[in-house]
Amino acid sequence: MHAVNAAAATSLLHVRNVTISYPTEDGVFTAVEDVTFSVARGERFVILGPSGCGKSTLLKSIAGFMGVAAGAIDLDGHTVQGPGPDRVVVFQEFDQLLPWKTVLGNVMYPLRVARKLSDASARETARRFIGMVGLDRFADTYPHQLSGGMKQRVAIARSLALDPAMLLMDEPFASLDALTRRRMQDELLAIWEATHKALLFVTHSIEEAVLLGDRILVLSGGPGRVRRILENSAAGHRDSESASKTKHDVQALLGE
Amino acid sequence: MRATGRKVVIFVGLLLVWEAWTRLYGVSPLLFPPASTVLTAFGRSLANGEIPGFAFQSLKILLTGMALGGIIALVLTTLAVTSRLGGDLLQTLTSMFNPLPAIALMPLALLWFGLGTDSLVFVIVHSVLWPMALNTYAGFVAVPVTLRRVGQNFGLTGWRFVAGILLPAAFPYILSGVKIGWAFAWRTIIAAEMVFGVAGAQGGLGWFIYQNRFEMNTDLVFAGLLTVIVIGLLVENVVFRWLERRTVLRWGMTTGH
Numbered sequence: 001m002h003a004v005n006a007a008a009a010t011s012l013l014h015v016r017n018v019t020i021s022y023p024t025e026d027g028v029f030t031a032v033e034d035v036t037f038s039v040a041r042g043e044r045f046v047i048l049g050p051s052g053c054g055k056s057t058l059l060k061s062i063a064g065f066m067g068v069a070a071g072a073i074d075l076d077g078h079t080v081q082g083p084g085p086d087r088v089v090v091f092q093e094f095d096q097l098l099p100w101k102t103v104l105g106n107v108m109y110p111l112r113v114a115r116k117l118s119d120a121s122a123r124e125t126a127r128r129f130i131g132m133v134g135l136d137r138f139a140d141t142y143p144h145q146l147s148g149g150m151k152q153r154v155a156i157a158r159s160l161a162l163d164p165a166m167l168l169m170d171e172p173f174a175s176l177d178a179l180t181r182r183r184m185q186d187e188l189l190a191i192w193e194a195t196h197k198a199l200l201f202v203t204h205s206i207e208e209a210v211l212l213g214d215r216i217l218v219l220s221g222g223p224g225r226v227r228r229i230l231e232n233s234a235a236g237h238r239d240s241e242s243a244s245k246t247k248h249d250v251q252a253l254l255g256e
Numbered sequence: 257m258r259a260t261g262r263k264v265v266i267f268v269g270l271l272l273v274w275e276a277w278t279r280l281y282g283v284s285p286l287l288f289p290p291a292s293t294v295l296t297a298f299g300r301s302l303a304n305g306e307i308p309g310f311a312f313q314s315l316k317i318l319l320t321g322m323a324l325g326g327i328i329a330l331v332l333t334t335l336a337v338t339s340r341l342g343g344d345l346l347q348t349l350t351s352m353f354n355p356l357p358a359i360a361l362m363p364l365a366l367l368w369f370g371l372g373t374d375s376l377v378f379v380i381v382h383s384v385l386w387p388m389a390l391n392t393y394a395g396f397v398a399v400p401v402t403l404r405r406v407g408q409n410f411g412l413t414g415w416r417f418v419a420g421i422l423l424p425a426a427f428p429y430i431l432s433g434v435k436i437g438w439a440f441a442w443r444t445i446i447a448a449e450m451v452f453g454v455a456g457a458q459g460g461l462g463w464f465i466y467q468n469r470f471e472m473n474t475d476l477v478f479a480g481l482l483t484v485i486v487i488g489l490l491v492e493n494v495v496f497r498w499l500e501r502r503t504v505l506r507w508g509m510t511t512g513h
Contacts, residue, residue: 083408093402110410144508
């Protein structure tokens with residue numbers, strides 16, 4: 001109980017009664033309906049659901065790429081009205097890096113244009129975060145020479161370097177092979193331990209959700225509605241007893 | 257490297273056939289001078305600064321035209337990606353004017369700008385504008401949605417978004433538009449100079465060729481044609497190759513086009 005109260009007191013993101021719909025050729029399509037939740041500072045919050053349940057659409061609205069049809073999204077007391085560097089997105093697609101810039105250039109660029117840092121301090125900050133994801137040796141490499149996992153590391157470093165209020169991750173490891181994916185999950189946990197940056201992570205993998213989420217929002221499909229928000233004490237540990245219990249609960253929820 | 261070697265052998269072979277044919281059959285040097293005569297005239301004209309002067313004049317007008325055409329293409333395509341009306345405008349204009357040969361506009365150019373550099377620049381702008389605009393537009397449209405969102409996420413809007421994200425992301429397309437524009441422009445300037453003749457003190461390569469035909473200096477006519485070929489090859493195989501190596505090849509962005 002105490003943890004929940006603390007979370008409410010330091011709440012960062014509020015999503016209230018949000019409905020998202022957009023026009024298609026067959027009329028208006030409602031992707032998400034009446035979704036309410038909030039994310040606390042320093043929390044790892046996972047949105048889990050089957051393909052097509054609107055979880056990515058929800059993330060896009062929080063990022064400001066899409067408007068809401070009803071309800072409101074507040075970050076730090078301000079209504080979200082468009083994209084901005086206070087909510088940086090790590091996408092699933094590998095082409096999120098600027099191919100014409102090196103790893104260092106990719107991390108430095110938003111520091112220069114969004115945070116208006118000087119060249120020298122942008123360089124220093126960028127190097128620190130490139131080091132954090134273990135890519136020091138690749139600072140001068142162009143993205144097309146990197147593996148998929150390395151590209152996602154650069155994207156994570158670039159996002160963290162901006163020091164956003166929260167990090168939005170849209171199935172960032174879904175295109176990676178199983179082994180790399182596992183390693184990236186562990187690295188993300190380590191990075192979170194070091195930064196305690198609020199994290200909103202979208203995934204369709206139950207395993208990933210249970211490993212990464214302090215709380216897990218389970219969305220039902222078409223249109224996406226909140227099935228339940230689960231507290232997950234197993235976050236950060238693989239294959240513990242409580243992890244298999246949470247997995248079981250989630251499976252039951254999704255199976256209903 | 258071996259392919260280059262083979263091409264050099266072919267080139268030298270052609271020169272030898274040319275030389276042998278003109279000498280053995282006694283072809284009139286006024287109609288078709290031997291290769292050695294042409295090369296000598298070429299060397300002489302290169303050394304006395306005549307050909308470089310004319311070539312410089314052609315290139316100066318061509319680059320002016322390409323720069324102007326490039327700026328107009330950029331304005332048109334920026335309009336085209338920012339509004340639907342702009343997109344329709346660009347598509348209508350390109351489909352109207354792209355099939356129109358630049359040479360066909362020369363009577364109008366004479367009427368509007370008179371005999372002079374302005375007419376030449378006008379014709380060059382027309383020949384480069386449409387291919388460059390079409391390619392740049394295709395490049396802007398092809399920028400992946402993820403990359404656009406990344407730019408928006410950094411808070412980039414308007415001109416900063418175009419310069420920071422769209423232009424570099426579309427660069428492979430833009431570069432190929434410039435290459436096509438160059439090829440059109442180089443052919444057009446030589447032809448146009450023959451019609452417009454000399455404007456002011458210095459004429460271009462087209463004028464050089466035309467004038468020497470008039471004076472029956474056939475060896476210099478051939479030397480002029482040789483210069484047109486050599487500059488064309490140099491720009492395509494040295495300048496553009498160098499640009500590609502420094503940009504799209506280094507960035508691994510060659511799949512786009």
